[in-house]
Amino acid sequence: MTPPLLSIRDLRTYFYTEAGVARAVDGVSFDVGAGETVGIVGESGCGKSVTALSILRLIQPPGRIEPGSRIEFEGKDLVTLGDEEIRHIRGNRISMIFQEPMSALNPVFTIGDQVAEVARIHAGLSRRQAWDRAVETLALTGMPAPEDRAKQYPHQLSGGMRQRVLIAMALIMKPALVIADEPTTALDVTIQAQILDLLVHLQKEFGTSILMITHDLGVIAETTSRVIVMYAGEVVEQAPVDELFARPHHPYTEGLMHSMPHIGHDQDRLNVIPGTVPAPTNWPHGCRFRERCPYSWERPEREHPPLYDVGAAHVSRCHLAVEPERRNNPHAPLVVVEGVGAA
Amino acid sequence: MNVPVANESAQLLSVRNLRKEFPIRKGVLSRQVGAVKAVNDVSFDVARGETLGVVGESGCGKTTTGRTILRLIEPTSGEIRFEGRDVRSMSTSQLRKLRRDMQIIFQDPVSSLNPRMTIGAIIREGLTIHKLAEGAAADARVSRLLQEVGLRPEYANRYPHEFSGGQRQRIGIARALSVDPKFIVCDEPVSALDVSVQAQVINLLEDLQREHNLTYMFIAHDLSVVEHIADRVAVMYLGKVVELATAEDLYREPLMPYTQALLSAVPVADPKARKERIILQGDVPSPANPPSGCVFHPRCHHPSKDAACTAIVPPLEEKTPGHFAACIKQSPTTVSWEQQKNAGGVNPPERYLPLAAVHA
Ligand SMILES: Nc1ncnc2c1ncn2[C@@H]1O[C@H](COP(=O)(O)OP(=O)(O)OP(=O)(O)O)[C@@H](O)[C@H]1O
Ligand SMILES: Nc1ncnc2c1ncn2[C@@H]1O[C@H](COP(=O)(O)OP(=O)(O)O)[C@@H](O)[C@H]1O
Ligand code: SF4
Numbered sequence: 001m002t003p004p005l006l007s008i009r010d011l012r013t014y015f016y017t018e019a020g021v022a023r024a025v026d027g028v029s030f031d032v033g034a035g036e037t038v039g040i041v042g043e044s045g046c047g048k049s050v051t052a053l054s055i056l057r058l059i060q061p062p063g064r065i066e067p068g069s070r071i072e073f074e075g076k077d078l079v080t081l082g083d084e085e086i087r088h089i090r091g092n093r094i095s096m097i098f099q100e101p102m103s104a105l106n107p108v109f110t111i112g113d114q115v116a117e118v119a120r121i122h123a124g125l126s127r128r129q130a131w132d133r134a135v136e137t138l139a140l141t142g143m144p145a146p147e148d149r150a151k152q153y154p155h156q157l158s159g160g161m162r163q164r165v166l167i168a169m170a171l172i173m174k175p176a177l178v179i180a181d182e183p184t185t186a187l188d189v190t191i192q193a194q195i196l197d198l199l200v201h202l203q204k205e206f207g208t209s210i211l212m213i214t215h216d217l218g219v220i221a222e223t224t225s226r227v228i229v230m231y232a233g234e235v236v237e238q239a240p241v242d243e244l245f246a247r248p249h250h251p252y253t254e255g256l257m258h259s260m261p262h263i264g265h266d267q268d269r270l271n272v273i274p275g276t277v278p279a280p281t282n283w284p285h286g287c288r289f290r291e292r293c294p295y296s297w298e299r300p301e302r303e304h305p306p307l308y309d310v311g312a313a314h315v316s317r318c319h320l321a322v323e324p325e326r327r328n329n330p331h332a333p334l335v336v337v338e339g340v341g342a343a
Numbered sequence: 344m345n346v347p348v349a350n351e352s353a354q355l356l357s358v359r360n361l362r363k364e365f366p367i368r369k370g371v372l373s374r375q376v377g378a379v380k381a382v383n384d385v386s387f388d389v390a391r392g393e394t395l396g397v398v399g400e401s402g403c404g405k406t407t408t409g410r411t412i413l414r415l416i417e418p419t420s421g422e423i424r425f426e427g428r429d430v431r432s433m434s435t436s437q438l439r440k441l442r443r444d445m446q447i448i449f450q451d452p453v454s455s456l457n458p459r460m461t462i463g464a465i466i467r468e469g470l471t472i473h474k475l476a477e478g479a480a481a482d483a484r485v486s487r488l489l490q491e492v493g494l495r496p497e498y499a500n501r502y503p504h505e506f507s508g509g510q511r512q513r514i515g516i517a518r519a520l521s522v523d524p525k526f527i528v529c530d531e532p533v534s535a536l537d538v539s540v541q542a543q544v545i546n547l548l549e550d551l552q553r554e555h556n557l558t559y560m561f562i563a564h565d566l567s568v569v570e571h572i573a574d575r576v577a578v579m580y581l582g583k584v585v586e587l588a589t590a591e592d593l594y595r596e597p598l599m600p601y602t603q604a605l606l607s608a609v610p611v612a613d614p615k616a617r618k619e620r621i622i623l624q625g626d627v628p629s630p631a632n633p634p635s636g637c638v639f640h641p642r643c644h645h646p647s648k649d650a651a652c653t654a655i656v657p658p659l660e661e662k663t664p665g666h667f668a669a670c671i672k673q674s675p676t677t678v679s680w681e682q683q684k685n686a687g688g689v690n691p692p693e694r695y696l697p698l699a700a701v702h703a
């Protein structure tokens with residue numbers, strides 16, 4: 001069997017802050033195969049972006065990737081690779097699309113220059129060649145009138161067009177892996193539809209692997225084939241997309257799915273996950289979801305759950321895998337349920 | 344005039360032909376060179392006890408509409424009546440009284456609370472301004488309000504930065520409730536919150552509505568949240584209300600082509616749902632220079648779209664009972680075929696429902 005394109009094992013990325021050690025990513029393992037679209041979903045602060053930045057080795061002090069973490073990509077360990085080599089991989093083999101298209105662009109250069117710059121650095125093309133390639137790539141992203149738009153500055157473009165520029169920059173070198181961190185969160189829903197459509201289309205066209213990071217289960221369902229659910233710095237569930245939506249196992253995944261209103265399936269009252277995500281400097285011992293979980297018992301308090309096999313290519317970090325009868329008697333979670341709205 | 348009116352006396356709020364233009368100024372003399380038509384001839388009613396949802400994309404005029412109703416922004420023209428009283432002609436002291444009845448909850452739970460005031464002081468402010476309670480009575484009221492929104496009374500002595508986004512939104516809700524309002528404009532109250540916390544706040548707003556007989560105008564760009572909370576929904580595009588119907592009708596059978604595209608664009612959290620999607624071309628035009636006729640015409644996918652759409656401003660008209668939409672090509676329409684032909688029309692109106700199959 002061919003090894004996966006990207007293989008992450010026991011990734012730990014910690015920030016040494018005044019408030020203590022923030023264990024933002026704490027023992028994360030997963031693979032991304034060639035040509036595959038893998039989703040990472042979870043609420044803010046669960047470690048999605050830090051995972052992405054770790055892959056590109058863009059973690060700045062006081063953060064660091066802890067020794068023992070491994071990120072294998074095309075046969076190289078990115079964690080220990082020299083600075084020169086990692087720079088070569090960044091932009092050439094792995095590229096990233098960020099959430100905020102404005103802050104990722106330089107306001108004083110035309111967008112054509114900025115896209116061309118990537119090709120000049122990484123492919124050593126001449127100015128002329130790089131410019132032509134930039135216009136070509138912009139056209140590929142569906143940018144209207146790409147020759148004219150290439151001569152404009154970021155502030156002259158709409159949010160959707162700026163996101164197309166970032167996608168062009170990410171794709172111009174035809175990388176093996178594109179990491180898209182909330183690529184449509186800042187966009188309106190009709191523009192989001194355009195951009196997601198484009199990403200899916202480009203992925204099919206070039207066979208690029210995509211790591212799609214989002215908090216939106218709708219985006220996950222529509223674009224990915226395999227899903228990783230993160231909570232409190234850990235992977236808590238992983239499954240093929242159809243399997244995850246048909247048979248969510250982890251109570252957090254279940255809660256996330258039920259607390260979202262769905263168009264066309266309105267219910268009287270939304271289910272809620274009580275409480276909030278704990279602080280990364282202070283993850284609860286045992287199961288990190290314990291205090292918010294309607295099934296918790298002594299075991300999750302004592303014992304940190306491993307990733308159990310719960311189905312075909314489906315794993316879940318929850319002791320219900322071995323004590324399934326506990327699911328039959330949900331109870332009020334431990335967190336103090338306050339006021340009328342919380343019940 | 345075509346206005347979605349049901350029963351005049353049941354209406355708590357009536358808005359007619361509301362407009363707000365922000366001047367665009369240039370140069371050293373700040374000469375006015377144009378105007379952003381943020382709200383462009385908007386009319387609607389809100390009945391006592393109902394929740395009117397307002398949806399639309401960034402910049403379409405949702406916030407400006409909400410704020411002009413409260414006169415936090417002065418409207419350029421139009422009429423606003425609250426319990427029959429003309430809000431635009433009110434004096435400063437009448438307005439102050441009105442602000443007791445009409446409150447607002449903001450999108451950003453961080454910047455909307457004064458960081459140097461304790462939670463207690465923030466909630467007490469309204470009580471003091473409106474002389475509703477002081478001293479121990481005010482303290483008791485603050486405690487009760489905190490409990491009502493799901494926070495501990497002890498929190499009164501703490502500062503906003505000590506709270507999470509969801510908790511701060513609860514504080515904003517307690518502040519709005521403190522003066523016992525009848526009507527609350529909720530401007531994207533859950534947009535900045537995580538999914539699990541969002542559900543907590545939505546449930547809280549629904550409980551409070553029942554208990555206090557509140558009327559809400561609920562502004563949001565998340566269509567599924569609005570379907571859940573609203574009784575009726577107004578869809579805005581480029582400063583105009585382009586569709587207005589009960590939540591049920593609107594989501595089941597959107598009639599205005601923009602609404603159809605908007606609803607079809609929402610990603611569905613179900614990998615098995617193979618849904619039809621209408622991908623709109625291009626971007627929303629600038630409200631400083633809106634297209635002539637139907638403001639949606641440059642992006643419209645209605646098969647009958649023609650030159651008449653660029654010449655005639657479609658009235659917001661009742662297509663089926665209680666279901667209003669602004670489209671001269673969606674039959675039935677009060678804009679006669681004769682009129683349309685005179686304006687260059689070549690395609691007669693028809694009934695176009697590209698999403699019918701999807702939501703069946
Ligand atoms: N003070 C102002 N001066 C000039 N233009 C303004 C001002 N306030 C709003 N606008 C413009 O008016 C239009 C409507 O803005 P508004 O804030 O009402 O939109 P919105 O629908 O609430 O959008 P969002 O979803 O982004 O909150 C926009 O084009 C906006 O840029
Ligand atoms: N530069 C930093 N310094 C300290 N803590 C950080 C830093 N960057 C991220 N964190 C913390 O790491 C955790 C995970 O962050 P992140 O990966 O950005 O979350 P998300 O899943 O929302 O993308 C958060 O608690 C965040 O506060
Ligand atoms: S291990 Fe126990 S507490 Fe943790 S998620 Fe599973 S059931 Fe809940």
Ligand code: SF4
Pocket residue numbers: 599600601637638639640641643644645647648649652657669670671672673
């Ligand atoms: S009036 Fe014309 S342009 Fe406007 S929505 Fe209807 S068909 Fe489209």
Ligand SMILES: [Mg+2]
Pocket residue numbers: 048049050181
């Ligand atoms: Mg992030």
Ligand SMILES: [Mg+2]
Pocket residue numbers: 405406407
């Ligand atoms: Mg707004």
